[in-house]
Amino acid sequence: MEFRKSKKEDIKDIMGIISQAQEYFRNNNIDQWQNGYPNVDSITSDIESGESYVLTQNEQIIATAYLSFEKESDYDNIYEGHWLSNENCAVVHRIAVKSDIKGRGIAGEVFKHIESMCYEKSIYDIKIDTHRDNKSMQKFLEKQGFACCGVIYLKDNSERIGFEKLF
Numbered sequence: 001m002e003f004r005k006s007k008k009e010d011i012k013d014i015m016g017i018i019s020q021a022q023e024y025f026r027n028n029n030i031d032q033w034q035n036g037y038p039n040v041d042s043i044t045s046d047i048e049s050g051e052s053y054v055l056t057q058n059e060q061i062i063a064t065a066y067l068s069f070e071k072e073s074d075y076d077n078i079y080e081g082h083w084l085s086n087e088n089c090a091v092v093h094r095i096a097v098k099s100d101i102k103g104r105g106i107a108g109e110v111f112k113h114i115e116s117m118c119y120e121k122s123i124y125d126i127k128i129d130t131h132r133d134n135k136s137m138q139k140f141l142e143k144q145g146f147a148c149c150g151v152i153y154l155k156d157n158s159e160r161i162g163f164e165k166l167f
Contacts, residue, residue, distance in 0.1 A: 001055055001056065001057050001062075001109060002055070002056045003053060003054075003055050003056075003109075003110065003113035004053065004054060004056065005047075005050060005052065005053055006043075006046070006047045006052035006053060006054050006064070007047065008044070008047055010047075010052075010054055010061060011040060011043055011044065011047070013054075013060075013061040014043050014052070014054065014061065014064045015039075015040060015043060017061070017062075017063065017064050017096045017097070017098050017099075018033070018038055018043070018064070018094070018096055020096070020098065020099040021033060021096040021099075022034065023099075024099060025131075025134070028133075029133070030131055030133045030134050031131065031133065032130070032131035032133070032134055038094050042094075043094075046066050046094070049068075051066050051067055051068045052064070052065075052066055053065050053066070053067055053110075053113075055106065055109060055110050055113070061098075062097065062098045062101055062106055063095070063096065063097045063098065063106050063107065063109075063110050064094065064095070064096050065092055065093075065094060065095040065096075065110050065114070066092065066093040066094040066095075067090060067091070067092055067114055067117065068090065068091045068093075069088070069089075069090055069091075069121060069123060070091070072091045072127065073155075074129075074152055074153070074154050074155060074160075075091070075127055075129075075152055075162065077152065077153070078149060078150040078151065078152050078162055079150055079151045079152070079153075080150045080151045081148070081149045081150025081151070081162075082149060082150060083127070083149050083150075083162070083164055084125075084147060084149060084164045084166050085125050085164070085166055087124075087125055088123055088125070089123060089125035089126060089127050089164075090114065090117070090118050090121075090123050090125070090126045090127070091126075091127050091128070092111075092114060092126060092127075092128040093128070093129075095107060095110060095128075097110075107140060108140075108144065111144055114126065115167065118167075124166060124167050125164065125165070125166050125167075126146075126164065126165045126167075127162065127163070127164050128141065128146065128162075128163050128164075129152055129160035129161060129162045129163065130160060130161055130163070131160060131161070132159060132160075132161055138161065138163075141163045141165075142163075144165065145165050145167070146163040146164060146165040147163065147164055147165070148161060148162075148163055149162045149163060149164050150162055
């Protein structure tokens, strides 16, 4: 498997995986990614900023994620809890795995690569958020060693549960 930066020619495959995730959320009554986001424009922007990544197996894209080492303004305020650290951190968004291989440890593999990149940059803190109803992601994050830290609100006032991992 290879974890690499996304390229513009990857957009179709990335959007295919995003569409599968949107369908999963819809089928499980999770109101996440149901408003036309993420879309081609947001993924294109992620690629142009160098913050979009894919995991490939046999040169086929099987997972996607956004990874940034920039400050996340949505995380400035947290309610019903607190962040574990205010140090420099990595921020992960828009992680999704091809639906036909979910449950095979692929998301965990993505996080292994993300943590490796963090080590290379001497960053030992990852923050991520998810929808309150996305119990499978919350369970996955806790299994990966993330702590539930509280509630954050996105720019559009959508509520999310904030998680953080120090390592």
